[in-house]
Amino acid sequence: MFNHYLSMIYYVFVPRVGTGASCALLVFSCLFPLISAASETVGASAQLEQEVTQLLSREVNQWQRKLGIEELTAKIKVRVPSGAKRLQFCNGELAIDRGDIPLGNIQRKVSCEAQGWSLYVRASVKVKARVPVANRPLKRGDHISITDIDWQVVSLDASDRNLLSQLDQILGRKVVRKLRRYQPIRSQQLDDPQWVNIGDRVIIEARSNGFYANMPGEALEGGGQGKAIRVKNLSSGKVIVAYPIAKGRVQTQF
Numbered sequence: 001m002f003n004h005y006l007s008m009i010y011y012v013f014v015p016r017v018g019t020g021a022s023c024a025l026l027v028f029s030c031l032f033p034l035i036s037a038a039s040e041t042v043g044a045s046a047q048l049e050q051e052v053t054q055l056l057s058r059e060v061n062q063w064q065r066k067l068g069i070e071e072l073t074a075k076i077k078v079r080v081p082s083g084a085k086r087l088q089f090c091n092g093e094l095a096i097d098r099g100d101i102p103l104g105n106i107q108r109k110v111s112c113e114a115q116g117w118s119l120y121v122r123a124s125v126k127v128k129a130r131v132p133v134a135n136r137p138l139k140r141g142d143h144i145s146i147t148d149i150d151w152q153v154v155s156l157d158a159s160d161r162n163l164l165s166q167l168d169q170i171l172g173r174k175v176v177r178k179l180r181r182y183q184p185i186r187s188q189q190l191d192d193p194q195w196v197n198i199g200d201r202v203i204i205e206a207r208s209n210g211f212y213a214n215m216p217g218e219a220l221e222g223g224g225q226g227k228a229i230r231v232k233n234l235s236s237g238k239v240i241v242a243y244p245i246a247k248g249r250v251q252t253q254f
Contacts, residue, residue: 049080052123078122083119087119088115090112096110103161105125129156131151135181139175139178143172143175154182163185194223195247199219200248203215204216
């Protein structure tokens with residue numbers, strides 16, 4: 001109802017000028033009590049539920065895009081404390097604390113500076129997503145191949161915030177913590193990725209005090225993040241020591 005009246009006010013004010021403005025003011029003065037009543041009718045409880053739900057939904061969507069998950073559904077249920085019924089509708093912006101990726105049961109602090117109140121709101125965020133999973137139990141030391149992986153829609157909880165959602169993040173890596181069948185695969189269950197293999201063409205990056213340059217190179221050794229490897233600079237022919245920073249990219253340290 002509140003949004004409905006606002007849209008009516010906007011329509012009256014925009015197209016008219018001069019004497020029309022006086023009519024618009026008259027209409028606004030008549031509608032003002034209704035707008036106030038609408039705010040009171042909505043109440044702080046409904047306002048809290050709506051805005052917390054919207055925020056959690058945005059956070060889940062951002063996390064989905066970051067991980068590149070194509071199929072995901074989320075059911076969000078906000079539990080507003082009963083004491084919220086006694087609170088005034090917040091006429092200002094609600095400040096909602098940010099937290100970890102909302103998976104499972106979460107709690108957020110919500111504050112209204114305009115009305116001078118704050119409280120904690122709980123929510124249940126049930127998420128299902130289609131992700132790569134092991135189709136059989138894999139033990140420590142196993143290397144993962146394409147035949148070990150299926151795609152399944154699984155339920156996610158707070159422990160799955162660091163799940164791996166792409167095949168290239170999984171294939172060829174070694175298991176360091178047991179993988180259960182048809183369970184999400186988390187980054188901490190696998191060894192560091194082998195970003196560079198022997199013979200790979202790589203980009204060598206050099207940074208120092210605001211200076212940046214890059215050049216083509218060839219890896220003479222393989223390695224993951226933080227491991228020193230020998231790389232041949234194809235521009236100068238020199239062999240240097242560099243450190244993998246991403247797939248196909250290494251960085252020199254001065």
